[in-house]
Amino acid sequence: MADIALMATGITKYFHDPVTTPVLKNIAIDVAKGEFVSIVGKSGCGKSTLLYVLSTMDRDYEGNLEINGVKATGRSLNDLAQLRNESIGFVFQFHYLLPDFNCLKNVMIPALRLGKLSYKEVESKAYEKLKMFGVEDQALKRADKLSGGQQQRVAIARALINDPAIIMGDEPTGNLDSKNTGIVFDLFQKLTQEFHQTIITVTHDEDFARRSDRIIEMADGEIKSHGRNK
Amino acid sequence: MKVSVNTEIAVTYLSSRKKQTLVAAMGVMFGVSMFIFMQSLMKGTNDYFEKMSFNTTPHIRLYSENKVADTHMMNNYLRDSSIKILDNPKQLIQRQGIINPYGVINQIQRDTRVAAITPQVTANVIYTSGSVQLNGTVAGVNITQEDKMFDVKGNMVTGNLEDLNHVNNSVLIGKGIADKLSLHTGDNITVGTGTGTPIVMRVIGIYSSGVKQVDETKSYTNITEAQNLLGKDRSYVTDIKINLKDYNAAPDVAPELETITGYKAEDWVQANSTLKTAFKIRAMILNSVVGVILLVAGFGIYNILNMTIYEKIKEIAILKAIGFSGASVISIFLQQAIYIGIMGGIIGVFFGFLTSYGFSKLYIGGSAPVGGTLNYIPMSFYMPHYVEAIVFGILTTIAAGYFPARKASRVDPVTIIRG
Ligand SMILES: Nc1ncnc2c1ncn2[C@@H]1O[C@H](COP(=O)(O)OP(=O)(O)O)[C@@H](O)[C@H]1O
Numbered sequence: 001m002a003d004i005a006l007m008a009t010g011i012t013k014y015f016h017d018p019v020t021t022p023v024l025k026n027i028a029i030d031v032a033k034g035e036f037v038s039i040v041g042k043s044g045c046g047k048s049t050l051l052y053v054l055s056t057m058d059r060d061y062e063g064n065l066e067i068n069g070v071k072a073t074g075r076s077l078n079d080l081a082q083l084r085n086e087s088i089g090f091v092f093q094f095h096y097l098l099p100d101f102n103c104l105k106n107v108m109i110p111a112l113r114l115g116k117l118s119y120k121e122v123e124s125k126a127y128e129k130l131k132m133f134g135v136e137d138q139a140l141k142r143a144d145k146l147s148g149g150q151q152q153r154v155a156i157a158r159a160l161i162n163d164p165a166i167i168m169g170d171e172p173t174g175n176l177d178s179k180n181t182g183i184v185f186d187l188f189q190k191l192t193q194e195f196h197q198t199i200i201t202v203t204h205d206e207d208f209a210r211r212s213d214r215i216i217e218m219a220d221g222e223i224k225s226h227g228r229n230k
Numbered sequence: 231m232k233v234s235v236n237t238e239i240a241v242t243y244l245s246s247r248k249k250q251t252l253v254a255a256m257g258v259m260f261g262v263s264m265f266i267f268m269q270s271l272m273k274g275t276n277d278y279f280e281k282m283s284f285n286t287t288p289h290i291r292l293y294s295e296n297k298v299a300d301t302h303m304m305n306n307y308l309r310d311s312s313i314k315i316l317d318n319p320k321q322l323i324q325r326q327g328i329i330n331p332y333g334v335i336n337q338i339q340r341d342t343r344v345a346a347i348t349p350q351v352t353a354n355v356i357y358t359s360g361s362v363q364l365n366g367t368v369a370g371v372n373i374t375q376e377d378k379m380f381d382v383k384g385n386m387v388t389g390n391l392e393d394l395n396h397v398n399n400s401v402l403i404g405k406g407i408a409d410k411l412s413l414h415t416g417d418n419i420t421v422g423t424g425t426g427t428p429i430v431m432r433v434i435g436i437y438s439s440g441v442k443q444v445d446e447t448k449s450y451t452n453i454t455e456a457q458n459l460l461g462k463d464r465s466y467v468t469d470i471k472i473n474l475k476d477y478n479a480a481p482d483v484a485p486e487l488e489t490i491t492g493y494k495a496e497d498w499v500q501a502n503s504t505l506k507t508a509f510k511i512r513a514m515i516l517n518s519v520v521g522v523i524l525l526v527a528g529f530g531i532y533n534i535l536n537m538t539i540y541e542k543i544k545e546i547a548i549l550k551a552i553g554f555s556g557a558s559v560i561s562i563f564l565q566q567a568i569y570i571g572i573m574g575g576i577i578g579v580f581f582g583f584l585t586s587y588g589f590s591k592l593y594i595g596g597s598a599p600v601g602g603t604l605n606y607i608p609m610s611f612y613m614p615h616y617v618e619a620i621v622f623g624i625l626t627t628i629a630a631g632y633f634p635a636r637k638a639s640r641v642d643p644v645t646i647i648r649g
């Protein structure tokens with residue numbers, strides 16, 4: 001395994017409310033570059049919690065996390081913000097767009113933050129992404145005027161805008177019909193195969209999971225199967 | 231110009247809640263315009279009273295002061311470095327008045343900072359008319375020069391000022407003296423000093439300076455007349471009054487004149503120390519009012535930003551999740567505060583100017599239309615006040631915006647997003 005996109009070892013996390021209980025128990029995960037990984041498991045088994053740790057947003061855990069071969073554990077908030085902006089695209093379980101901005105701006109903001117492209121370039125790139133998910137006609141509408149499924153697609157477009165090395169999704173297709181789920185899946189697959197981007201996504205959609213490269217099964221804060229013997 | 235994404239977000243947040251933004255800006259506007267109004271009023275009245283005081287007080291007054299014996303004679307005599315101590319020093323016997331006054335005047339006149347200079351003989355007198363007596367002072371002056379320096383003509387109620395020059399034994403009395411002794415132009419009045427013989431003088435006019443204390447005691451006469459009153463010779467002068475081109479230089483020039491002439495030189499700041507104290511107290515009162523207004527405006531901004539942060543906490547979490555650093559979040563919210571401040575500041579400057587201008591046209595005139603009374607509220611239009619107002623306004627908004635902004639920057643994205 002030459003190119004490792006993400007490697008986590010000994011990840012243990014507790015919630016202290018109402019009583020101290022372990023939610024993640026000594027989890028080890030490694031994902032290669034260009035791999036398309038699904039995480040499945042019963043509701044409440046700790047999938048979202050794990051994803052927040054892997055995405056560097058949650059710093060309150062024990063264990064070690066490396067992204068693109070660089071240690072992420074213990075780095076400063078600013079460093080991690082920069083890392084997320086540049087290398088990690090995240091699709092939240094409850095799509096969270098910024099309601100005061102139109103859809104186009106929502107997609108553009110991470111790229112404007114990164115500041116590698118000019119405003120015009122960012123704008124046309126954002127349009128392109130919206131088009132891929134069939135929501136380009138909603139571009140100039142305020143984000144909170146869209147249906148749930150449309151918002152989710154805009155949120156996925158936003159996660160892709162900076163061409164991140166790793167894309168993480170927490171049930172990114174949870175609100176989509178089968179046709180749009182198909183579009184998202186095909187696109188994710190294309191990203192991994194053609195552009196060597198890495199995808200880690202939590203899903204309840206068995207069909208979606210089965211078609212991905214590998215299924216990681218979780219139960220009770222532990223990994224039951226890494227899905228390597230496929 | 232490349233607008234940073236932080237700025238774009240800040241502006242969007244402000245414009246998506248226009249009403250609250252406007253209310254917060256109004257608070258700043260009110261503070262800034264009040265600041266300008268108060269400062270204009272204060273400087274206006276201060277300048278007015280300062281000018282008023284120049285109607286009676288010269289910029290510098292030179293006079294001979296009674297001295298107490300000191301050690302300089304002993305030093306001159308012994309010429310050693312020992313320290314001398316005078317036990318129980320006494321007042322020195324001194325000639326009253328200034329020696330060789332016209333020589334001194336010539337010397338001072340050579341200084342380019344001096345605009346006008348005139349000698350005066352001051353005499354403490356008792357006015358008598360019929361059976362009524364009144365204490366006061368007579369200023370023996372060259373009325374033409376006096377008029378140039380203090381605009382005596384503008385204070386005239388009746389009579390002609392020039393008559394002082396060609397009517398023998400003439401006197402120009404204050405309105406208060408005229409009222410108390412029931413005198414009119416053309417009447418006679420007996421003026422006596424302790425030393426000379428009392429002289430019957432003719433009232434050739436009545437003036438009113440607007441300062442009650444002056445009008446009730448002071449009268450003008452020719453300088454030679456005053457010398458006669460005191461029984462002194464023609465070289466007797468008690469005061470030399472000096473006006474400078476720039477009256478603010480007086481506190482610096484006065485000590486120089488003291489060393490050159492050896493007489494006491496009192497500048498107008500010393501002479502009007504009560505006035506200056508009043509200025510200070512007034513400044514304190516007005517500044518604290520303005521301070522309170524700005525404080526309230528600051529709370530307005532603090533409040534609106536706190537509310538924004540409370541409402542947008544999820545969005546702040548998203549911004550941080552997609553890679554905005556704490557500093558960026560501070561910048562987003564601090565910018566909102568600053569834009570509110572700039573907006574309020576600019577409107578406040580206009581409004582402050584308009585209010586000041588409006589008040590300066592407000593007639594509050596006294597009944598007697600005599601120079602020296604206050605007809606309109608005195609207002610100054612002084613550029614630095616406007617600059618200060620904007621600076622203070624924006625500083626207030628920054629201070630008020632900083633704490634909510636810092637709070638926003640500390641939002642932990644996972645806690646919020648996890649729900
Ligand atoms: N803020 C929290 N405080 C305490 N317990 C929590 C908190 N968030 C989640 N949990 C618990 O942690 C476990 C894992 O949650 P989560 O990762 O959201 O599960 P999943 O995403 O797999 O459905 C659940 O039992 C949940 O009740």
Ligand SMILES: [Mg+2]
Pocket residue numbers: 047048049093170
């Ligand atoms: Mg979940």
